[in-house]
Each structure stands twice: as structure tokens, then as C-alpha cells.
Amino acid sequence: MTSSAQNPAPQAPAAPRPATPTPAIAVRSSPFTAGNTPEAPRSDLPGLLEALAGDLRAVGYTVDGVAGLLGEAAHSALSRDQLIPALIVTGRASGEPSTAALAAVVRLCLLAEPQRAETLDAALPGIRTEGLTELGLVERSDEDLIRAKVDLRPYGWDPTVGDDGVASGGADLWVASDLAAHQRAGVLRHDHVLGIGQASTTLVQVTARRHVARALDLGTGCGIQTFHLLHHAEHVTATDISERALAFTRFNLLLNAAELHVDPADPEARVSLRLGSLLEPVAGEEFELVVSNPPFVITPRSLGETPVDQFTYRDGGLPGDEIVSSLVRALPSVLAPGGTAQLLGNWEIEAGAAWSERPQSWADPAADVWFIQREQVGPEQYAETWLQDASENRDRQLYQDSYAAYLDDFASRNVAGIGFGMIWLRRPADGAGRVISRFEEITYPIEQPVGPHLGAAVERADWLAAHDLAAAHLLVAEDVTEERHQRPGAEHPGVILLRQGAGLRRTNLLSTELAGFVSACDGDLSVGQIVGALEALLGGYEGFDGAQFRAGLLTEVGNLVRDGFLLPA
Known part of the structure; x- marks a missing residue:
């Protein structure tokens, strides 16, 4: 499912719906239940709301329906608040019987282009112009045309799997708001x-x-x-x-x-x-x-x-x-x-x-x-x-x-x-x-969406706080790659980088000992065992401080776990 017309941001994610019905819980009564507020759409006319939803669904006024009608170029322009390409496309579509109804709704609700009452009555036969007016969505203009008082656009998201592994269905909605600066x-x-x-x-x-x-x-x-x-x-x-x-x-x-x-x-x-x-x-x-x-x-x-x-x-x-x-x-x-x-x-x-x-x-x-x-x-x-x-x-x-x-x-x-x-x-x-x-x-x-990755980062921080890192067994995350850069003829690389391909897409500059540690993280040896092996391999020279080496490497390893480069096995 594509993002809604005129929405410049990437598509919104879904979240897990409770798997089974949950009991009602005691909450404070809402002080705002007004269904007829001045200069706002009415929500106290359930029959008209049901008719409107039915008409919009029947005409194909959905995220995908609008994107399909407009085509990629006009839809992309609309996401930048540029109306002209969409006006051109829908003007042509208005003359085709198969697309005339959807074109009329798009022109009214998204492009704020006034429409004739008979055109809207044909496109939305359940609610008709009279119902739209009663809901406070449209008004009659001086030219005896019907013009939008609000922006009413499709919005939705695809099915996803939430942080807890529970699958959730998507949604196809309509969202009313005030007309924006490019519409009025x-x-x-x-x-x-x-x-x-x-x-x-x-x-x-x-x-x-x-x-x-x-x-x-x-x-x-x-x-x-x-x-x-x-x-x-x-x-x-x-x-x-x-x-x-x-x-x-x-x-x-x-x-x-x-x-x-x-x-x-x-x-x-x-x-x-x-x-x-x-x-x-x-x-x-x-x-x-x-x-x-x-x-x-x-x-x-x-x-x-x-x-x-x-x-x-x-x-x-x-x-x-x-x-x-x-x-x-x-x-x-x-x-x-x-x-x-x-x-x-x-x-x-x-x-x-x-x-x-x-x-x-x-x-x-x-x-x-x-x-x-x-x-x-x-x-x-x-x-x-x-x-x-x-x-x-x-x-x-x-x-x-x-x-x-x-x-x-x-x-x-x-x-x-x-x-x-x-x-x-x-x-x-x-x-x-x-x-x-x-x-x-x-x-x-x-x-x-980055939300699941932020949630996972919090879980890793909690894991680090609750566990002895030295006793843990670690694996390199699936999205992590390594880059090595060295000058021509050099025996060893001068720069070693770890890069994430997902989430916050961090890059980490590695020391020689940290690069060696990461290369050994296949889940078999504990963190303490790998650190000990690296100490034996790289230490032993005059002035080498083993305690400082171990503490510093453990801190760097903890940072890699915290940022998602390394994960508990």
C-alpha cells in the first residue's frame, strides 16, 4: 500500500492488535462528547457517516485507488503540495465513465476544486451533496458549485508484525482536517x-x-x-x-x-x-x-x-x-x-x-x-x-x-x-x-519505520544491565558488514569499519583488538574467553596493562551490543 496523496512522509507502520478481545477497563468519563461543534464536521449523524464511508469505499477512494488514478508523476507532485499535475490527470479522467466518479471525489476532497452538485450526487449516491452539506464537509459557492470546507483524504498502512511478534492487519481510513495553505x-x-x-x-x-x-x-x-x-x-x-x-x-x-x-x-x-x-x-x-x-x-x-x-x-x-x-x-x-x-x-x-x-x-x-x-x-x-x-x-x-x-x-x-x-x-x-x-x-x-529498532535497542540496554557480559556468548547481527581500507602496499588496513544495513544504520570505527573480537563472535566462545585470547595474543610487551586492556575491550563490546552490531546468542 502506498502513502496517501500529498503526504510527504514515508508510509506509516501498523502495530499489533490484541489477539483476543480485552475486557473494558475503568477510565474517567470523557468531558468532550460534542458531535456538533461550530466550524467542524459533525459526528452526531451516524446514518450519514455510514453512508459516506460506504460511498467512499465503493468509489475506490483509498490510498491505492488515488495513487492508481493519478499515476506516479502526479501522485509524487501532490506529495510536494503541487496540485497542477493532479488537476490535469483528474480533468481527463472526469471524461471517462470508468474513472469519472473517483476523479470527482479526488478533485473535491484532495484538490479543493469545486464540483457540480449533480456530479457529486452521481459519484456518492448514498450520501449525495445534501448529506455532505449536513455533515459540514462542503458548502455552495457563489458560482453555484459545491466546494470543500475540509480536506478529506485516504490514509492507511499495510499489515505488519509488531515488536512482540504478533501479526496485525492493515487499515484503510479517511482523515478529515482543515484545508492546507496550498488548497486555499x-x-x-x-x-x-x-x-x-x-x-x-x-x-x-x-x-x-x-x-x-x-x-x-x-x-x-x-x-x-x-x-x-x-x-x-x-x-x-x-x-x-x-x-x-x-x-x-x-x-x-x-x-x-x-x-x-x-x-x-x-x-x-x-x-x-x-x-x-x-x-x-x-x-x-x-x-x-x-x-x-x-x-x-x-x-x-x-x-x-x-x-x-x-x-x-x-x-x-x-x-x-x-x-x-x-x-x-x-x-x-x-x-x-x-x-x-x-x-x-x-x-x-x-x-x-x-x-x-x-x-x-x-x-x-x-x-x-x-x-x-x-x-x-x-x-x-x-x-x-x-x-x-x-x-x-x-x-x-x-x-x-x-x-x-x-x-x-x-x-x-x-x-x-x-x-x-x-x-x-x-x-x-x-x-x-x-x-x-x-x-x-x-x-x-x-x-x-524505526520504532521497532528503537524498541530493540531499549531491550538490549536492559539486557546489558541485567547480565554479566563476560559470561555471554555473542553473534554478529545479520545486517552488519565490515569494511577494511588500506593504502596500496600496506601490510595491514589503516581503517576498519562496521556498518549496519538496518535500523539507525550506524557506522563504528574498530580498533585492531575490537575487530579481532568481532571476527570471533560465532556464539561458541564466551566474551571473557575471546577477550582472554586476544590479551594473550596482543599483550605481553613491556608496559602492557592487562586489566586496562580487558576493561577497555569489554566497554567497547558493550557498546557494540547496545547499538545492535552484536547480539546475545
């Missing part, structure tokens, strides 16, 4: 509900999946993370500060109720929607898994600013990187023992400081923590990215003033760069101490 004129509304974007699919891909009783989607937006959580969590709590965002999430949940295993008559049995900021809606509760794509964008604050002045989908209302720092500090308080949290974030990098200096200061010393910086940009590029994101560059004076405000804001805190990356946190199990404290930069391409 003007600056985005401040309570804009973001659709399927690169950040949301990145979080989907980095999340390590496992079956849990309770999960939390903090800042759900239109509900993408919740959809994935429902395939491996018995109950999901989804929060947001925006009523419109929760209304979109509720609409999407009920439109896709069958695929998400949600009872339309009792959705709260599996999903609780909470209105509120950060962790306030779940204070005093605990979850086994928390995921969050928070409003982490660093935005200049101004005197007299109110929430109405902020883009709620990206601006948390706090200065600098305080949204992310406050979450990193507070999330362990809502984690059950052994529970994990994964989120995305930005952090400021002061001039002359290491990028990891601020993130390290946020981490709870009692919690496991892993930061991976994926990108670093300067203040100018950061300002350009987010001003363009909200289409503020369409107003020249607004763009100039806002750009200057960004630079002044960063200069006031001596910020020379802004980092972006992923964050993993864990509350240790009762009686256990911190096992993981990693702050690393990985800017090259990695395998996606």
Missing part, C-alpha cells in the same frame, strides 16, 4: 486543524509498539496517533487544547469506527477525548504509553497576546522551547512503572554550547532518557520555515515584521541554532534505576 487562499486560521503531515507520520514511525492497556495521545490534532494506538492499546485517551481539533478527531473516529474497532454507540469504551492544556486533563492518571506531537514550534511572544493570536496546532503559548522542556520534566509523572513516552520537539542551542546541553538539563535523573537530534538549523531558516508554513509570507509587511520578530526573539536568548528530533522517556519499573541516558545526533537517512 490567505493566511491559515489560528485554530487550524492540521492534517497528515511529516511530523505526525514521523512520530508514527518512531513509536515502539507493544500491547498496552492504557495509552495517551497528548495533543491529538486530527487523531493520527490515536488511530495507530487503537490497534495495540485497549483504551486511548486523546487530549487537545482545541475544541475544533477534538471535533475533527471525533468525526474521524466515528467515520472509521469499523476499521478502528470502535463501537459508534459507545466510543468512550475505547477512546476518551479530553479538552485541556498539556497534562492537565490527565492529572493523577498513569499510562503505559504516551505519544505526543506537541505544539513545539518556537514562536516570538508579544505583550497582550492571547490564545486567539496563536496557531494552536503548533504554538504552545510559552516562550522559547519551554513547551518541550516542561513536557520532558513532567511526563514521567503520568507514566506507569515501566511506562514509556515518545515525542517530537525543538530545542534552542545557545552560541558556543553543545546542542545537548539544554536537553540534558531537562531530564529527570531518575528516568531513562534518549534524545536523538535529527536536524539543526539557524534562526533565519527556522523563521522562514514556519512563516511559510502558515502562509504568512503571502502578506509582505506581515512577513517582514514577523521575520524580524523571530530574529529579535532568538537574539534575546543568545540562540545560534535550533535542533529538531525525537525524544524517548521511561519511568523505571519499581525498584529499578536508570539504565539509559543517551544524547546523540543522527542526521543521515535511517530505516523507516
Whole structure:
């Protein structure tokens, strides 16, 4: 199954669905059950939702169906927010009886191209234009055409095998969100509900999946993370500060109720929607898994600013990187023992400081923590990215003033760069101490989805903490290759590298003794036996310190296990 149209990120993975039905668990009643929120799609009309799902399925409005209609070139252009190739292709398809219905739906829902009512009635005979209007999805334009009020696009994933080895089926869904900047004129509304974007699919891909009783989607937006959580969590709590965002999430949940295993008559049995900021809606509760794509964008604050002045989908209302720092500090308080949290974030990098200096200061010393910086940009590029994101560059004076405000804001805190990356946190199990404290930069391409590999790395770290490495027997991982480089005529290689072909695709520079150790890892000899043999082979000269040699080699071997080059036999 290919990625959905206009989605620039790689395809999202599935996670294991519980193998057998699980009993309902007691959770706090959802305070947000509104099915008719102003300026959002309605979710209180089950008959129309069922009719809409049936029509969309019948017309072939799926991820694969759209990709097949558009063809590779137009579909790829659409993923870059370029509509013209898709408009050309669907314009031609509109004249063919076999493709006219799907072309009309694509033009309306993905390309925001107004359609005639009779065209839509023919393409979607169950719900028709009248039903689309009643649901709040379309409106009549001045030219007596029907135009889209929201973006409604297919989204899905293929069957996969989860971290626990349980096979899970795929899903074919439809996701409603506000029209994006390339689909409408003007600056985005401040309570804009973001659709399927690169950040949301990145979080989907980095999340390590496992079956849990309770999960939390903090800042759900239109509900993408919740959809994935429902395939491996018995109950999901989804929060947001925006009523419109929760209304979109509720609409999407009920439109896709069958695929998400949600009872339309009792959705709260599996999903609780909470209105509120950060962790306030779940204070005093605990979850086994928390995921969050928070409003982490660093935005200049101004005197007299109110929430109405902020883009709620990206601006948390706090200065600098305080949204992310406050979450990193507070999330362990809502984690059950052994529970994990994964989120995305930005952090400021002061001039002359290491990028990891601020993130390290946020981490709870009692919690496991892993930061991976994926990108670093300067203040100018950061300002350009987010001003363009909200289409503020369409107003020249607004763009100039806002750009200057960004630079002044960063200069006031001596910020020379802004980092972006992923964050993993864990509350240790009762009686256990911190096992993981990693702050690393990985800017090259990695395998996606990387979530299973992050989960495996955590398991290896736990294994190292619980076992005597010297007594272990190790094997070289299947995806690992070795490279040796030497100058012409040289007797020995000057550089020996180990490379991973999967996961984080790390490269490790080996010393002579470490290369010799890895070559002997076939599972027969223990780590201690191999180290002893290397000591006898390479030591014995004047000044050789055997204890130091053994300790240093054991540390390097532990690092290779931690990073997945070597695995327990």
C-alpha cells in the first residue's frame, strides 16, 4: 500500500492488535462528547457517516485507488503540495465513465476544486451533496458549485508484525482536517486543524509498539496517533487544547469506527477525548504509553497576546522551547512503572554550547532518557520555515515584521541554532534505576519505520544491565558488514569499519583488538574467553596493562551490543 496523496512522509507502520478481545477497563468519563461543534464536521449523524464511508469505499477512494488514478508523476507532485499535475490527470479522467466518479471525489476532497452538485450526487449516491452539506464537509459557492470546507483524504498502512511478534492487519481510513495553505487562499486560521503531515507520520514511525492497556495521545490534532494506538492499546485517551481539533478527531473516529474497532454507540469504551492544556486533563492518571506531537514550534511572544493570536496546532503559548522542556520534566509523572513516552520537539542551542546541553538539563535523573537530534538549523531558516508554513509570507509587511520578530526573539536568548528530533522517556519499573541516558545526533537517512529498532535497542540496554557480559556468548547481527581500507602496499588496513544495513544504520570505527573480537563472535566462545585470547595474543610487551586492556575491550563490546552490531546468542 502506498502513502496517501500529498503526504510527504514515508508510509506509516501498523502495530499489533490484541489477539483476543480485552475486557473494558475503568477510565474517567470523557468531558468532550460534542458531535456538533461550530466550524467542524459533525459526528452526531451516524446514518450519514455510514453512508459516506460506504460511498467512499465503493468509489475506490483509498490510498491505492488515488495513487492508481493519478499515476506516479502526479501522485509524487501532490506529495510536494503541487496540485497542477493532479488537476490535469483528474480533468481527463472526469471524461471517462470508468474513472469519472473517483476523479470527482479526488478533485473535491484532495484538490479543493469545486464540483457540480449533480456530479457529486452521481459519484456518492448514498450520501449525495445534501448529506455532505449536513455533515459540514462542503458548502455552495457563489458560482453555484459545491466546494470543500475540509480536506478529506485516504490514509492507511499495510499489515505488519509488531515488536512482540504478533501479526496485525492493515487499515484503510479517511482523515478529515482543515484545508492546507496550498488548497486555499490567505493566511491559515489560528485554530487550524492540521492534517497528515511529516511530523505526525514521523512520530508514527518512531513509536515502539507493544500491547498496552492504557495509552495517551497528548495533543491529538486530527487523531493520527490515536488511530495507530487503537490497534495495540485497549483504551486511548486523546487530549487537545482545541475544541475544533477534538471535533475533527471525533468525526474521524466515528467515520472509521469499523476499521478502528470502535463501537459508534459507545466510543468512550475505547477512546476518551479530553479538552485541556498539556497534562492537565490527565492529572493523577498513569499510562503505559504516551505519544505526543506537541505544539513545539518556537514562536516570538508579544505583550497582550492571547490564545486567539496563536496557531494552536503548533504554538504552545510559552516562550522559547519551554513547551518541550516542561513536557520532558513532567511526563514521567503520568507514566506507569515501566511506562514509556515518545515525542517530537525543538530545542534552542545557545552560541558556543553543545546542542545537548539544554536537553540534558531537562531530564529527570531518575528516568531513562534518549534524545536523538535529527536536524539543526539557524534562526533565519527556522523563521522562514514556519512563516511559510502558515502562509504568512503571502502578506509582505506581515512577513517582514514577523521575520524580524523571530530574529529579535532568538537574539534575546543568545540562540545560534535550533535542533529538531525525537525524544524517548521511561519511568523505571519499581525498584529499578536508570539504565539509559543517551544524547546523540543522527542526521543521515535511517530505516523507516524505526520504532521497532528503537524498541530493540531499549531491550538490549536492559539486557546489558541485567547480565554479566563476560559470561555471554555473542553473534554478529545479520545486517552488519565490515569494511577494511588500506593504502596500496600496506601490510595491514589503516581503517576498519562496521556498518549496519538496518535500523539507525550506524557506522563504528574498530580498533585492531575490537575487530579481532568481532571476527570471533560465532556464539561458541564466551566474551571473557575471546577477550582472554586476544590479551594473550596482543599483550605481553613491556608496559602492557592487562586489566586496562580487558576493561577497555569489554566497554567497547558493550557498546557494540547496545547499538545492535552484536547480539546475545
